[in-house]
Amino acid sequence: METVGFEHMVDGTPEDYELIGRELVAHKAAHLTDHLLATLKAMAGPMLGYPVDRFHHSLQSATRALRNGEADEMVVAALLHDVGDPIAPENHSAVAADILRPYVDERTHWIVRHHGVFQGYYYFHHMGADPDAREQFREHEWFDDCAAFCAEYDQNCFERNYDEMALEDFEPLVREVFSRDSRYPLPSMTLA
Numbered sequence: 001m002e003t004v005g006f007e008h009m010v011d012g013t014p015e016d017y018e019l020i021g022r023e024l025v026a027h028k029a030a031h032l033t034d035h036l037l038a039t040l041k042a043m044a045g046p047m048l049g050y051p052v053d054r055f056h057h058s059l060q061s062a063t064r065a066l067r068n069g070e071a072d073e074m075v076v077a078a079l080l081h082d083v084g085d086p087i088a089p090e091n092h093s094a095v096a097a098d099i100l101r102p103y104v105d106e107r108t109h110w111i112v113r114h115h116g117v118f119q120g121y122y123y124f125h126h127m128g129a130d131p132d133a134r135e136q137f138r139e140h141e142w143f144d145d146c147a148a149f150c151a152e153y154d155q156n157c158f159e160r161n162y163d164e165m166a167l168e169d170f171e172p173l174v175r176e177v178f179s180r181d182s183r184y185p186l187p188s189m190t191l192a
Contacts, residue, residue, distance in 0.1 A: 033175045036099070037167065039083055051160050054085050059164040060157035066165070068152065073104040076177045078153045079170050081112050092116065102182035111146045118150045 004016035044055035052060070062079035070078070077100055084095025097113035117133050124131040137143050 029179070033171070033178050036080065036083065036174060036178065037171065039086065040080065040167065042086055043082070051158050054082055056162075056164060057157050058082055059167065059170075060159065060162050061153045062170055063162070063164045064157065065153050066170075072173050073100075073108050073177050075170065076100070076173050077104060077108050077112050078149075079174065081115055081154065102184045103177050103180045107142050107145060110140075110142045111149050114146050115150055115154060118146045119154055121147070121150065122155045 002019060004012060004019055006012045006016055040055060040058060043058065044053055047053050050057065058079050058081070061081060062075050065075045065078035080100060081096050082092055083099065084092035088095040093113055093116035097109050100112055101109045114134075114137060117137075120129060120133050121131050124133060134143075134147070137146070
């Protein structure tokens with residue numbers, strides 16, 4: 001495998017960084033979706049006190065979004081909205097949103113980014129927190145969209161016997177969304 005000629009980034013040449021760019025693009029094309037699906041699968045098992053694990057919660061969320069006729073990227077967002085839980089439980093919304101951000105529109109990104117505080121509407125009062133914390137975003141153009149996402153694809157997705165679709169049913173949608181050109185490409189790197 002060809003590698004760059006530097007050991008300190010400051011010593012890199014344009015050719016070195018073009019090589020890194022090509023390798024990154026190839027690696028993303030070959031492995032990004034598999035890594036995301038594996039992270040989602042890693043959420044299977046621990047119930048954390050819920051009636052279903054986070055993996056099945058995610059499948060229920062995506063199934064409901066698909067059956068409701070949502071756009072492909074919103075179905076994928078529903079599937080991955082909690083994917084940050086295993087590595088960043090306190091800020092999982094931000095992690096999931098930033099994973100999605102290069103490949104979805106700003107509305108979808110905003111909904112996933114803020115779903116954690118919006119979801120608090122249903123339970124924060126039981127934990128001594130403000131269930132109306134989402135009101136800080138009341139004037140935002142996507143406030144109602146995020147509230148609807150939580151009502152339709154999050155707070156109600158803990159059913160033990162829900163007829164959720166299999167992860168394999170969503171894989172083509174995940175591959176399609178993550179094969180899109182990034183909205184934030186690195187300089188001089190193309191996603192060909």
